[in-house]
Amino acid sequence: MTFGILACGAYIPRLRLARRVIAEANSWINPSLKGQAKGERAICNWDEDSVTMAVAAGRDALAAHDRTAVTALYIASTTLPFLDRLNAGIVGEALTLPPGAQALDIGGSQRAGTSALSNALNNAGQTLVVATENRSARAASPAEMISGDAAAAILVGEGNPLARLVASATQTADFVDHYRTIESEYDYSWEERWVRDTGYMAIIPPLITRCLASAGLTPADVSHFCLPTALPRVANAVAKAAGIADAAVADNLHAGCGDTGAAHALLMLVSALERAKPGERILAVGFGQGADVLLFEVMAAMPAIAGRLGVSGHLTRRREETNYTKFLAFNDNIEIERGMRAETDKLTPLSALWRNHETVTAFIGGKCETCGTLQFPKSRICVNPNCNAVDTQQPHPFADTIGRINSYTADRLTYSPDPPACYGMIQFDGGGRWMMDFTDVEPDALTVGTAMQMTFRIKDIDAQRGFRRYFWKAAPSNAESK
Amino acid sequence: MPQGIRDKVAIVGMGCSKFGERWDMEASDLMVEAYSEAIADAGIETRQIDAAWLATAIEEQHVGKSAVPLATALRLPYIPVTRVENFCASGTEAFRGAVYAVASGAADIALALGVEKLKDTGYGGLPQRGRGTLNNMTWPNLSAPGSFAQLAAAYRAKHDITAADLKQSMAHISVKSHDNGARNPKAHLRNRITIDTVLKAPMIAEPLGLYDCCGVSDGAACAIVTTPDIARGLGKHDLISVKAIQLAVSNGQEAQHNSWDGSYFATTRIAATRAYHEAGIQKPRDEIGLIEVHDCFSVTELVTMEDLHISPEGGAIRDVLDGFYDAAGTIPCQIDGGLKCFGHPIGASGLRMIYEMYLQMLGRAGERQRSDLPRIGLTHNLGGFPHQNVCSISIVGHLGT
Numbered sequence: 001m002t003f004g005i006l007a008c009g010a011y012i013p014r015l016r017l018a019r020r021v022i023a024e025a026n027s028w029i030n031p032s033l034k035g036q037a038k039g040e041r042a043i044c045n046w047d048e049d050s051v052t053m054a055v056a057a058g059r060d061a062l063a064a065h066d067r068t069a070v071t072a073l074y075i076a077s078t079t080l081p082f083l084d085r086l087n088a089g090i091v092g093e094a095l096t097l098p099p100g101a102q103a104l105d106i107g108g109s110q111r112a113g114t115s116a117l118s119n120a121l122n123n124a125g126q127t128l129v130v131a132t133e134n135r136s137a138r139a140a141s142p143a144e145m146i147s148g149d150a151a152a153a154i155l156v157g158e159g160n161p162l163a164r165l166v167a168s169a170t171q172t173a174d175f176v177d178h179y180r181t182i183e184s185e186y187d188y189s190w191e192e193r194w195v196r197d198t199g200y201m202a203i204i205p206p207l208i209t210r211c212l213a214s215a216g217l218t219p220a221d222v223s224h225f226c227l228p229t230a231l232p233r234v235a236n237a238v239a240k241a242a243g244i245a246d247a248a249v250a251d252n253l254h255a256g257c258g259d260t261g262a263a264h265a266l267l268m269l270v271s272a273l274e275r276a277k278p279g280e281r282i283l284a285v286g287f288g289q290g291a292d293v294l295l296f297e298v299m300a301a302m303p304a305i306a307g308r309l310g311v312s313g314h315l316t317r318r319r320e321e322t323n324y325t326k327f328l329a330f331n332d333n334i335e336i337e338r339g340m341r342a343e344t345d346k347l348t349p350l351s352a353l354w355r356n357h358e359t360v361t362a363f364i365g366g367k368c369e370t371c372g373t374l375q376f377p378k379s380r381i382c383v384n385p386n387c388n389a390v391d392t393q394q395p396h397p398f399a400d401t402i403g404r405i406n407s408y409t410a411d412r413l414t415y416s417p418d419p420p421a422c423y424g425m426i427q428f429d430g431g432g433r434w435m436m437d438f439t440d441v442e443p444d445a446l447t448v449g450t451a452m453q454m455t456f457r458i459k460d461i462d463a464q465r466g467f468r469r470y471f472w473k474a475a476p477s478n479a480e481s482k
Numbered sequence: 483m484p485q486g487i488r489d490k491v492a493i494v495g496m497g498c499s500k501f502g503e504r505w506d507m508e509a510s511d512l513m514v515e516a517y518s519e520a521i522a523d524a525g526i527e528t529r530q531i532d533a534a535w536l537a538t539a540i541e542e543q544h545v546g547k548s549a550v551p552l553a554t555a556l557r558l559p560y561i562p563v564t565r566v567e568n569f570c571a572s573g574t575e576a577f578r579g580a581v582y583a584v585a586s587g588a589a590d591i592a593l594a595l596g597v598e599k600l601k602d603t604g605y606g607g608l609p610q611r612g613r614g615t616l617n618n619m620t621w622p623n624l625s626a627p628g629s630f631a632q633l634a635a636a637y638r639a640k641h642d643i644t645a646a647d648l649k650q651s652m653a654h655i656s657v658k659s660h661d662n663g664a665r666n667p668k669a670h671l672r673n674r675i676t677i678d679t680v681l682k683a684p685m686i687a688e689p690l691g692l693y694d695c696c697g698v699s700d701g702a703a704c705a706i707v708t709t710p711d712i713a714r715g716l717g718k719h720d721l722i723s724v725k726a727i728q729l730a731v732s733n734g735q736e737a738q739h740n741s742w743d744g745s746y747f748a749t750t751r752i753a754a755t756r757a758y759h760e761a762g763i764q765k766p767r768d769e770i771g772l773i774e775v776h777d778c779f780s781v782t783e784l785v786t787m788e789d790l791h792i793s794p795e796g797g798a799i800r801d802v803l804d805g806f807y808d809a810a811g812t813i814p815c816q817i818d819g820g821l822k823c824f825g826h827p828i829g830a831s832g833l834r835m836i837y838e839m840y841l842q843m844l845g846r847a848g849e850r851q852r853s854d855l856p857r858i859g860l861t862h863n864l865g866g867f868p869h870q871n872v873c874s875i876s877i878v879g880h881l882g883t
Contacts, residue, residue, distance in 0.1 A: 256823045274797070344623075352615045360619045375738050376621070383738040406866075407636040407744040411628030411687040413607055423622035425630055425869060427740050434628075435737060435869055437622045443688065448639035459619065471620055 004161025004299065006126065006155055008270045009060025011053045012150045012257055014315035014440050015321045016040040017273060019145055020151035025324040026112035027142035033145060038393040041258030042148040044338050045322060046330040046417040046458040047439055050077045051087050051152070052470065054132040055094040056071070057151035058293045059400075061128065063308040067095060068465035070126030076112035076181070077132045078262050080105055081468060088468065091130065093361040094456045096397060110228075113266040114286025114294060117154060121165045122433040126157030138186050138334055146230040146298060152266035162273055163282065163296040169207045175199050180343020192231055198225075200234050204291050206282065211293045219243030222295075223280035224440075226250045226270040228264035229287065244283070256315045262288075269294075273312040274302045279403040306399075307479060317478065319440075330417065341415040344380035348469045360396065363454060364471045365432055366393030374398075374431035396432075398454065401440035402477055403428045405450045417461075426452055439473040451477040484762035489881055490585040492708050492713040494719045495524025500786035501701035501825030502670040505663035509544040509599035510555035512702035516830070517556055517595060517740070522851040524591075524706040525716055528556065531706070532589035534563045539865070540578045540611060544599035545576040552595055569865020571729065572596060573703065573832025580707050590712055594749035596834075597702035598827035600842055608698055627687035627695050629867035630779040635783060636690050636744030638660070639804070649689055651799040652780035653680035657698045658808050659777065661772035663823025664831060665809075665850040668826030670699040678827045694780040699825030703810045703833035705840075712880055718853045721881040722843050729874045738867045747864060749873035750789035754862075758791070761877040762883065767792050770877075771856030772842055773813055774835035777820040781785035786862060787815070789876075817842065828865075832874060836863035839878050857883045 012423055023037035044053070054075055067186075073092045080087040088103035106116045113131030120127035132151035137143035145154075177199050178189035189195075204227070212218060225248045227235040239249050250272055252259070260267055265286040272282045275297040286292040302310070309317060320329060328334040358364040359377045366378030371387035382389045408424030422438040424446075438446075439457055452474035459471040497519030521528065536552035538545055545551035549563035557798045562598035566575040569765040573596035580592035593678040604611045608626050622628075638648055644761050657677055663669040675693060713721055730753035736742040756768075773790070777783035787798040792813065793806075802808065807815035818824050821831060839859040854872075858879035865872040 147647045335788055340603075341610065343868065344610050346618075348619065349615050356616055356619065359616075373739070377616075379734075383734050385739070385741070405634035405635075409628045409631035409635065409690075411625055411631070412684075413627055413686050414610070414623045414625035416623065421626065421628065422622060423624060424635070425744055431740060433630075433738060433740055434620070435622060435624070435867075436620070446635075448635055449517075460623075469619060 001158045002299065003158050003162055004156065004164030005273065006157050006159045006161050007061050007065050007155040008162065008273055009057050009063065009153045009308055010150065010267055010270050010311040011056035011060055012042045013044050013048055013053070013310070014317055015045055016256070017036050017043045019320050021322055021324050022145055027284050030140050036142070036145045039255040039414045042150055043327055044149045044330065045439060047158050047473070048134070048149070049081050049092050050079045050132040050134045051081055052457050053149065053151035054130040058091060058095045058128060058130050059154035060308050060310065061153035061155050062095065064305045068098055069126050070097045070101050070128050070129040070155070072120065072123055073097055074104050074106055074116040074120055074127060074129045075132065076129065077107045078107050078110070078112060079134045079136070080107065090361065093357060094391070095262070096362050097128070105443065107262070110262050111265065111290070112262040114284060114292035117266060118168055118170065118292055118294060120156045125417040126155060129154045129156065129266070131174065131263040131266040133263040134478060135261050136185060136331055139328060142200045142246065143187055143189070146254070146259050148260045149261050149436045150257055150260040150267055152194065152263055154266060154270065159335055159460060161299050162302060163298045165280065166217070166295045167211050168295065169211035169214070169293045170393060171203060172291055173203060175203065188331050196234050198236055200229060200287060201335065201461030204238050204245055204285060204293070205241040207291055207293045211295050215295060218246065219461050221281050222248050222283045224248060224276055224282040226268035226282065226284045228252060228259065228268055228270055230259040247374070253407030262284050267311060273298070274312055275356040275387055277301060284470055286449040294330050296475065309428050322347070323344060331420040338417070339415060344415065347465065348462060348467055351463060353469070360398065360471055363399040364395045364397050366391050367396035369394055374428065376432050376434050394446065398428060401430065401454070402429045403452050403454070403474055405431065405452060407448065408438070408446045410446065422446065427458055438475065440475040483759070487581060487585045488725050488761055489710070489723045491581045491707050492710045492712045492881060493723045493724070493836070493840055493878065494526050494708050494716060494718055496705050496837045496840045497523065498668060498703040498834055499701050500668045500825060501699040504700035505601065505778040507700060509554050509597050510551065512599065512700060513552060513555040513595060513597050515703045516702040518867040520704045520706050522729045526706070528589065528727055529559055530823060531558065531561060531591050531593045533561055533580070533583050534558055534595065535576035535579035536563060536565045537567070537572035537594070537829035538565065538598060538830070539567055539569060539572045539792065540600065540609060542596060543602055543609060545597070554650060569872045570828050570831060571779065571863040571865040571872040571874035572829045573834070574699050574861070574863050574876055576729065577833055577836060578729065580705065581727060582726050584709055586706050589844060591706060591708045593704065593706050594833060595704035595827035596701065597827045599700050600827060601700050601705055611842045616855065619857065624867065625687060627690045627779060631687040631690045631784055632744060633868050634781045636740050637781070640745040642744055643799065645689060647799065649803045649806055651883050652694055653677045653786060655777065655783050655820060656680050659820045659822035662671065662809050662850060663819025665818050666762040666824060669819040669823050670697045671819070671823040690779050690781065690883070695816065696778050696821035696826040699827045701825055701827035701830045701834070703830040703837050703838055722840050722845060722878055723881040725877040726757040727874070727876045728757040729872065730761060731872050732866070732870045741869070744868065746785050747789045747871065749874060750786060750862065752866065753875045757875040757877050763877070766790065770813055770858050770860050771854065771857040772817065772839060772852065773815045774818065774820065774838055775815060775862040777816055777822050778826065778864070781862060783815065786864070789880060790860065790862065814852060832863045836876060836878060843864050843880060
């Protein structure tokens with residue numbers, strides 16, 4: 001038994017916005033955007049945020065893992081939706097992690113992901129570390145161009161790890177390349193050349209040297225160098241300064257995803273783990289008010305796991321969004337006319353949410369112990385007309401069950417942030433059904449019988465009270481087609 | 483099996499307001515409009531009414547809760563008045579209350595009135611109704627057309643019908659109802675349309691286009707009921723009596739149990755069977771002369787023809803295209819224009835259907851009068867969603883039939 005990274009996963013939203021689209025809309029005010037108009041960035045659907053992406057990445061990492069063994073959950077992000085409500089609490093419930101597991105939200109800087117992982121590597125038990133980011137940026141800003149939305153999840157603990165930590169080093173410095181406060185919606189950034197020279201180049205190479213030296217290794221022992229930065233050629237320059245071969249510099253996923261902020265170091269680490277061979281070493285860096293440097297030795301090649309997409313699978317699973325206004329609307333960066341039907345009150349009574357949290361957040365229904373019928377939601381009296389037994393239902397999870405479309409529509413009357421609202425009756429393999437929202441679907445491609453998987457999403461946004469509620473939706477199955 | 487209410491209660495007066503966008507009318511004005519017609523028809527005075535029932539479904543948009551709005555509008559003399567709500571079956575629920583009161587002997591004469599003032603929402607279509615605290619957390623933000631559109635997907639899959647063929651028969655239903663509505667001076671929509679209009683209309687909820695959806699209207703309708711003996715005492719001779727009223731309410735089976743395939747209304751099938759039994763009807767296709775069903779959407783009417791056991795399963799498309807349900811067909815369906823064109827002030831709709839039965843059976847339906855004077859007729863309401871609903875069925879006819 002060795003302590004290390006036992007499993008890892010990722011989530012990158014299906015929607016991608018070509019940078020060309022951003023440049024075409026905004027180069028009238030910022031012509032320099034044209035020079036960056038290559039590739040695409042991942043963007044959240046309207047019903048995705050840092051919490052929903054964390055759940056998806058966590059499920060990806062735990063695809064072949066016993067969730068009851070998890071003893072801690074760390075959520076690292078600078079864009080968590082709730083300031084005073086444990087976001088890790090939502091994620092932990094959605095993942096049906098044991099309520100006894102420790103749960104922490106970790107934020108504060110772009111290296112929140114590596115700091116969380118570094119801490120987890122010192123824990124006893126099994127810690128799931130999820131780094132997630134849904135970055136907001138002003139229209140026409142460079143940040144809008146280079147950012148992306150994604151999450152990465154890494155499970156550490158005792159077992160037969162994919163990789164083990166060899167050495168680490170950290171340094172804290174109140175170096176402010178950019179900041180965001182409780183009063184500001186967007187980052188305020190200083191000149192990139194200064195950040196490069198005085199930040200990345202001055203802080204990281206000495207740390208790498210210290211880390212390698214503590215393990216008795218040399219820069220030549222690094223096969224994968226993961227430095228998350230969207231600044232061009234900076235990763236190569238840092239590698240060179242530290243003596244690491246240029247060939248070891250890992251792709252920063254700029255072409256197909258974008259810089260995912262606090263999630264990016266772990267996203268690049270997961271990507272490296274997917275490519276690495278046993279015996280290779282991965283050096284992962286997190287940068288933000290100092291830096292973390294984590295050196296891993298790869299113990300095993302990433303196995304093929306049913307239901308796991310990882311970084312590479314999520315990069316392949318994509319749908320291009322070409323409508324820039326829609327992107328702005330999804331991120332509340334434009335005041336758009338939503339119609340009177342959008343005025344419907346979305347109040348969530350918190351007492352009712354708590355009473356039903358297993359139903360709503362964990363998607364747990366019931367299984368009748370008398371007749372075996374699966375049903376959602378769980379109820380006092382069995383729904384099977386030939387049973388109707390009372391108080392016989394045990395909790396039964398539906399989140400990982402494939403459902404099939406029994407009926408559907410694409411509704412252009414009801415309010416949806418992304419009309420038409422697609423929904424229908426989902427019938428679960430093995431029993432149980434529910435009339436539910438669909439997401440990530442093509443309205444014209446809906447058919448009866450299509451296999452759908454459950455995905456945790458924003459159900460409604462209560463703009464009046466600054467609340468958002470979550471529930472599960474049906475999305476086309478990654479694994480199974482009709 | 484209970485003995486039921488067949489022929490225990492007679493309708494002595496009916497009234498119905500004009501349906502439509504009644505911008506200048508309060509709900510109370512609409513109530514008085516329907517009531518004035520009914521009380522004059524019955525030939526009685528308000529003080530003779532022993533008990534009353536008020537149906538409203540979306541009361542938060544107009545009169546508010548309780549029975550006070552009816553008692554106030556009609557200045558009812560401190561009698562028992564009850565307000566009922568049961569989705570789109572509300573009007574029939576009020577009728578059921580009044581009929582049961584008379585049948586029990588608790589009241590000699592009872593009033594049922596349904597009203598809805600829907601055109602104060604600021605937008606077209608029905609407002610989204612409150613669905614309950616927990617349902618709000620898990621249900622889609624489903625609209626009425628979106629929920630009924632589900633039927634089309636499941637019906638096509640079950641019967642292996644192309645989207646185009648289904649849409650064609652749905653279009654026939656809407657064209658037929660517009661033809662009928664054009665002959666009804668109280669109807670909300672009185673324009674004739676073509677199949678092409680329906681097929682080319684903007685999509686509301688796939689596959690339901692604008693003309694697959696019924697009107698959203700202001701209106702009121704009312705019935706005054708009593709025993710056949712008292713009716714005769716009031717000088718009535720040609721009595722229309724209630725043969726059956728049945729209600730079937732989903733218990734979660736369609737929504738939660740995989741025994742339902744989504745292509746039909748489980749409640750309608752059950753309520754219809756019970757109503758035929760109560761009315762003593764053996765062969766509905768042969769014995770019923772007129773039907774008014776809940777055609778909130780064209781596809782609802784289509785599958786309801788089968789759920790009422792009139793068209794064979796999978797055979798409604800054929801019957802519809804053959805004109806079986808047209809005004810001049812074997813069993814006219816929505817001869818008054820239906821919800822589609824007469825309009826759909828929710829609380830009034832069930833009573834509006836009975837109003838049409840009453841007029842047709844007494845030969846008072848004017849330009850749209852069916853020449854054979856139907857002897858037995860059926861009304862049907864379906865409230866809620868295909869997977870979770872309330873179905874009411876009434877059968878009325880000449881006393882002694």
